Amino acid sequence: MKLELGYIPIRDIQFGPKSKVDNNTLYVNKKELSALLLEDEGIASVELDLARPGESVRITPVKDVIEPRVKVSGTGGIFPGWCAKVRTVGTGRTHVLKGAAVITTGKVVGFQEGIIDMSGEGAKYTPFSKLNSLVLIIQPKEGMLQHAYEKALRLAGLKTAEYLGKLAEHLEPEEVRTFETLSVTDGIKMYPELPRVGYVLMLQSQGLLHDTYVYGVDAKQTLPTLIGPTELMDGAIVSGNCVSACDKNTTYHHLNNPVVEDLFSEHGKTLNFVGLMITNENVYLADKERSSDRTAELCAYLGLDGVIISQEGFGNPDTDLIMNCKKIEAKGIKTVIITDEYAGQDGASQSLADADAAADAVVTGGNANMVIHLPAMDRVIGSIDQVDHIAGGWSGSLKEDGTITAELQVITGATNELGYNTLSAR
Amino acid sequence: MIITNNPLVRSTYENAHVILFVEGNYREVLVKARDLVHGRHQLITHPLMGSLKPNETPYRSVVVSDAVLDKTDADSVLIIEEAILVFDRFIKTARTDRGEGSTEKMKEDFREIDLSLLSSALSE
Structure with a gap:
């Protein structure tokens, strides 16, 4: 399976009479896009706003972040199961509007969380402060239930990313990178001396506001399976996860999984990247046993020497993480786990x-309980009144002057457990 | 058997499952579950389900087996004891505005999320 990613750098975003990409600027026709989104009967109103790196702008509550992409050749279309038919993606050519993003906001629940600051202290902790973003503020029709609102927001985000991605279909990319996964036998023949490494990607799948979708299927109803790493780059995995802003994997993260990219860049040099397995994080303990058993069997079947396991979330998924680690290690395969920490505000817990003793190689994305101070911003996109109630905030977190004192976990992507952030520990 | 302090879980499942309703907080639900686990009931759902941290939601529901096992299930004991330790660690940073002190609208959302996470397990 071979995919070429063609990057079209986006250095500015503007509203304009015609949606297009011109001279590295992304122009968006507000009216046309709003009309497209209002086709969803559940949506009462759509407001579009822009946020650029360095601006004094705070976006909250952030639901999802999505990168605009388009399939130029190869089977299927971007976000299969949602925007395109369910055909296998991950081959041919895909164009990426690099440096652009769609950000969805909306108060699904009263304590809806997630802050992206485009400048100041907070901007350092989120990779999304560096993107030229189109923000969707979407209000549901009255009486819409939380799960229906979540779905409407999710679809609006995906549709917008698809709409913007299409603008790049016929453009000449500045850079093209090729990612290829060999068959298991070809890999053995080509790199007989290199260690065989696999990646277990754990997906949040606990229920309302905690879901992830694979080719349109709810991940909690799946068994662990092998999936081509390039399939992720075409949007085979979509986030429906709205809780735990700092360590949830947004759709942007799935499209740009850094573990996958690093394994590809080391492939054929220091290791043989054999394959990617996805597994879930369910509430039911029997599901945890079943999924971790299956994951370990897959790793053994592939004859792996080492496995990287990344987690999403905290608490319940810690049990899945440790089960995966223990069972894979029990097969004689070395593991490295990637997680984040809730170690208290002093970091001492x-x-x-x-x-488990088997989890002796751990990479952290940082301590989500660390207290941070955010300056006031000139402009807020979304709504700010919920800040006192969000995870990691507290009554009085939001000061009258607009400054915020809260735990790091308020910031979208700050302690991401794929490592798509700047924090770690030694 | 569902151990819960969430009235919405009680009203949804009282005709379908045995409900042990706890007039108390999140921790008291965990402690009740622990007592039952030590009484040889098996833990069915993870006590820390959901990404809402233990100090950031007033409601909790845990499912244990209706049947009593021949001996105590060691995995269940480890998981429920660990969950109580985690709760005690988080509650040091108490969030009354997301607990008993949260607004009625927020409590409604907390009840709904707790119910929905539980339903996703019970529907299997």
Whole structure:
């Protein structure tokens, strides 16, 4: 499976009479896009706004972040199961509006969380402060239930990313990168001396506001399976996860999974990147046993020497993480786990809700309880009144002057467990 | 058997499952579940389900087996004891505005999320 990603750099975003990409600027026709989104009967109103790196802008509550992409050749279309038919993606050519993003906001619940600051202290902690973003503020029709609102927001975000992505279909990319996964036998023949490494990607799948979709299917109803790493780059995995802003994997993260990219860049040099497995994080303990058993069997079947396991979320998923780690290690395969920490504001407490001696190689995305101070911003996109109630905030977090004192977990992507952030520990 | 302090879970499932309703907080639900686990009931759902941290929601529901096992299930004991330790660690940073002190609208959302997470397990 071979995919070429063609990057079209976006350095500015503007509203304009015609949606297009011109001279590295993304122009958006407000009217046309709003009309497209209002086709969803559940949506009462759509407001579009822009946020650029360095501006004094705070976006909250952030639901999802999505990168605009388009399939230029190869089977299927971007976001299969949602915007395109369910055909296997991950081959041919895909164009990426690099440096652009669609950000969805909306108060699905009264304590809806997630802050992106485009400048100041907060901007350092989120990779999304560096993107030229189109923000969707979407209000549901009255009486719409939380799960229906979540779905409407999710679809609006995907549709917008698809709409913007299409603008790049016939453009000449500035850079093209090729990613290829060999068959298991070809890999053995080509790199007989290199260690065989796999990646287990854990997906949040606990229920309302905690879901992830694979080719349109709810991940909690799936068994662990092998999936081509390039399939992720075409949007085979979509986030429906709205809780735990700092360590949820947005759709942007799935499209740009850094573990996948790093494994590809080391492939054929220091290791043989054999394959990617996805697994879930369910509430039911029997599901955890079943999924972790299956994951370990897959790793053994592939004859792996080492496995990287990344987690999403905290608490319940810690049990899945440790089960995966223990069972894969029990097959004689070395593991490295990637997680983040809730170690208290002083960083002194135990970081995870579960532990095992087999988990002796751990990479952290940072301590979500660390207290940070955010300056006031000139402009807020979305709504700010929920800040006192969000995870990691507290009554009085939001000061009258617009400054915020809260835990790092308020910031979208700050302690991401794929490592798509700047924090870690030694 | 569902151990819960969430009235919405009680009203949804009282005709379909055995409900042990706890007139108390999140921790008291965990402690009740622990007592039952030590009484040889098996833990069915993870006590820390959901990404809402233990100090950031007033409601909790945990499912244990109706049947009593021949001996105590060691995995269940480890998981429920660990969950109580995690709760005690988080509650040091108490969030009354997301607990008993949260607005009625927020409590409604907390009840709905707790119910929905539980339903996703019970529907299997």
